[in-house]
Amino acid sequence: MYGVKEQLRAELAQIEADGLTKKERLITTPQSSHIATTQGEALNFCANNYLGLADHPEIVGAARDALDEWGFGMASVRFICGTQTQHRDLERAIADFVGTEDSILFPSCFDANGGIFEVLLGAEDAVISDELNHASIIDGVRLSKARRFRYQNRDLDDLRAQLEAAREGEARRILIVTDGAFSMDGYLAPLAQICDLAEEFGAMVMVDDSHATGFVGEKGRGSHEACGVMGRVDIITSTLGKALGGGSGGFVAAHQEVVDLLKQRARPYLFSNAVAPTVVAGSLKAIQLARDSDEPRRVLRRNAELFRQLMTEAGFELLPGEHAIVPVMFPGEDGARTASQIADAMLVKGVYVIAFSYPVVPRGRARIRVQLSAAHSEDDVRACVDAFIAARDEVG
Numbered sequence: 001m002y003g004v005k006e007q008l009r010a011e012l013a014q015i016e017a018d019g020l021t022k023k024e025r026l027i028t029t030p031q032s033s034h035i036a037t038t039q040g041e042a043l044n045f046c047a048n049n050y051l052g053l054a055d056h057p058e059i060v061g062a063a064r065d066a067l068d069e070w071g072f073g074m075a076s077v078r079f080i081c082g083t084q085t086q087h088r089d090l091e092r093a094i095a096d097f098v099g100t101e102d103s104i105l106f107p108s109c110f111d112a113n114g115g116i117f118e119v120l121l122g123a124e125d126a127v128i129s130d131e132l133n134h135a136s137i138i139d140g141v142r143l144s145k146a147r148r149f150r151y152q153n154r155d156l157d158d159l160r161a162q163l164e165a166a167r168e169g170e171a172r173r174i175l176i177v178t179d180g181a182f183s184m185d186g187y188l189a190p191l192a193q194i195c196d197l198a199e200e201f202g203a204m205v206m207v208d209d210s211h212a213t214g215f216v217g218e219k220g221r222g223s224h225e226a227c228g229v230m231g232r233v234d235i236i237t238s239t240l241g242k243a244l245g246g247g248s249g250g251f252v253a254a255h256q257e258v259v260d261l262l263k264q265r266a267r268p269y270l271f272s273n274a275v276a277p278t279v280v281a282g283s284l285k286a287i288q289l290a291r292d293s294d295e296p297r298r299v300l301r302r303n304a305e306l307f308r309q310l311m312t313e314a315g316f317e318l319l320p321g322e323h324a325i326v327p328v329m330f331p332g333e334d335g336a337r338t339a340s341q342i343a344d345a346m347l348v349k350g351v352y353v354i355a356f357s358y359p360v361v362p363r364g365r366a367r368i369r370v371q372l373s374a375a376h377s378e379d380d381v382r383a384c385v386d387a388f389i390a391a392r393d394e395v396g
């Protein structure tokens with residue numbers, strides 16, 4: 001490696017010195033609200049398992065049956081010999097659930113976002129992206145030749161200014177892209193106003209609903225349902241790796257023409273293996289469960305409300321909202337250290353939460369991000385709050 005190993009070791013040492021090394025805990029159980037790690041048992045408040053479906057018996061059963069019916073792997077991309085009838089069934093079920101004409105599966109939502117921009121946008125087009133959009137959107141935009149504009153997080157005045165700039169550049173197509181729910185804050189994008197602006201400027205709207213599909217909105221269809229703009233969002237990308245069972249895979253749900261063109265041109269679709277049969281069957285079951293019952297969403301809402309209420313009563317500062325992502329803020333100079341000490345102290349008490357600080361969130365805006373799940377009981381939520389209070393007393 002001609003000295004490269006030394007360079008890499010120096011880079012790793014710098015990451016460690018900056019306190020940014022990410023350490024992976026080894027879980028020894030299925031993903032759930034109660035897990036065990038190699039360091040002991042823990043109540044889990046940091047998974048994206050919003051509906052508690054990751055270890056749901058019906059989903060596990062569907063996946064197990066799929067092994068017998070459909071085999072283990074596809075060993076092919078979709079367009080050669082990697083499309084089983086169930087892949088199409090899942091794509092239709094997704095489209096039906098989120099309310100679009102059709103959908104197309106990708107190996108992940110990262111790949112869906114990685115593939116879509118260069119297919120839809122060329123050098124004569126413009127993309128206008130929220131500054132806090134997910135890394136996969138940023139990378140996908142980089143892969144397209146479109147002119148790039150960025151607006152401040154959820155800032156409609158700035159979005160208008162960027163739309164005007166794009167229009168002055170005489171863009172052929174303009175695409176506004178935003179996360180439906182922002183993962184560090186739990187805030188929803190103001191989709192009604194974004195759709196209004198898009199109509200005014202003749203722009204398309206794309207929403208990445210990874211932190212919304214299945215549980216945001218009355219029927220869990222996503223942020224467009226919660227914002228009352230079903231049918232006005234042109235493109236929805238999302239993941240099967242969070243609320244919908246948490247297996248893997250992502251999708252683009254959109255107008256027929258968009259889906260059809262992606263099937264011809266999207267590189268992560270054309271050149272990466274088809275989603276595995278077990279995952280397809282399990283995800284289909286997850287969508288059925290999310291569609292047919294409001295109960296998990298009701299429990300999730302109850303848990304988020306209860307947590308927000310008890311934490312506020314205990315004097316913690318939360319970001320406002322209704323999302324199952326609840327950021328507990330530790331502002332100021334010492335916030336990053338306090339947040340990480342509290343998270344460490346909570347883990348000792350058997351409650352697993354994660355602290356985030358700069359550069360993941362702005363300087364002085366450190367937080368512990370708590371993620372509620374329908375799998376949590378009321379007692380679990382209360383235990384989490386008690387652990388926060390005890391850890392705060394300890395850390396001071």
Ligand SMILES: *Cc1c(COP(=O)(O)O)cnc(C)c1O
Binds near residue numbers: 111183210211240249
């Ligand atoms: C998690 C996430 C992704 C990535 O999804 P995968 O299917 O795991 O690749 C993309 N976008 C957003 C907003 C996410 O939160």
